[in-house]
Amino acid sequence: MKSKIVLFILGLFVWLLLSWPADGQDFFQHLLVGILVAGFVAFMTGDMFTSRPKHFIQFRRYVWFFYYLPMFIWECIKANIDVIIRIIRPDLPINPGIVKVKTSLKSDTGLTFLANSITLTPGTLSVDIDKERGFLYVHWIDVKDKDVERATSIIVERFERILRRIFE
Amino acid sequence: MNETIGIILIGIGLTFDFFGCLGLVRLPDVYNRLQASTKCVTLGTCSILFGVFLMLGPTAAGIKSLLCIIFLVLTAPVSAHAIARGAHRSGVKLWKGSVVDRYAEDKEGGL
Known part of the structure; x- marks a missing residue:
């Protein structure tokens, strides 16, 4: 579960960088899509991402x-x-x-x-x-x-x- | 100011890329060629991308070029590693002037 959270945060971060200058209403659209996509990816493949998630904190x-x-x-x-x-x-x-x-x-x-x-x-x-x-x-x-x-x-x-x- | 530094970095990157390709032609076998191409092309391309970032600033394209640097540094050596391992496993010989090949010794010894 922790591994999924780490992957979710990383995925969302990369997504936000990819959709960079986004302000006002645009930003919330990108954020919403990012949360959905990163959540899906983290849910499907999160367990493979890292075996020791506490190293990230x-x-x-x-x-x-x-x-x-x-x-x-x-x-x-x-x-x-x-x-x-x-x-x-x-x-x-x-x-x-x-x-x-x-x-x-x-x-x-x-x-x-x-x-x-x-x-x-x-x-x-x-x-x-x-x-x-x-x-x-x-x-x-x-x-x-x-x-x-x-x-x-x-x-x-x-x-x-x-x-x-x-x-x- | 940033534009000048950016252009200089792009020039340096192009030089490194050029010498990487020259190494690909001049060096004798797969492994040496991988050395030249991986090192020079990774640093050269990173330099070009960073130059682009300096020229454009934190715009959409600039941030994407920074992300490209990270992914390039993570993936280019791994692919070189995979090519070298695959070449050795499928029996590509080292150049005749090579000094030592511990990998082949260990494989024959029943790894």
Whole structure:
């Protein structure tokens, strides 16, 4: 039930943003349709949305999320410049391979965000997750270390310690 | 002022998109190409959309472009992940200069 409420609020919020500048009578029309649609969607699919709805009302998770955001954007820009330099150099300095890294995150959302962050940051692209044993297979455009432990410390750790506070 | 910054951001975004496409042509195999296309095209398109938001301000189109940024950042890496996994599972080989492939090793070892 709580999961349905969370989905309802999120759905209504996105709806209101999509139907943005609405004032006066327009606003109530949009609001009414939004409540109906978001209520229907939440009623049908709400139970699938999240398994731990009380995480959404814990304030410190949002604080860590807004700490994570600028760091993520900065890493993303660095990743792009790195890839562009590799592409425009005539000798194409790549040294690719798929390495295995460890993760201690357990929740689905946390793992998804970790995989997405790895994909958008320098030289790495997550290929598969072995959830039971906590391994991620990561394609690395410039393999610096084949060893599991050291690859983990280079690729995963800086995100993991923040993501653990947000999603676990 | 906002218009100038918006146009600069759109220009930067176009440059990133262009280099992403160039990487798609130059790099040797599926996985490397996915790297270039996912990273550059995600950031490039986000930059263009944010430039549009700065130019138009909080109007209908501006707010929609902000929403597009969120959905793009959430979905683009997931689709790249799915393509890479599907390619590897259906037997697409890594480039011949690749150093290591732990995924194939683990699969042969009876994952």
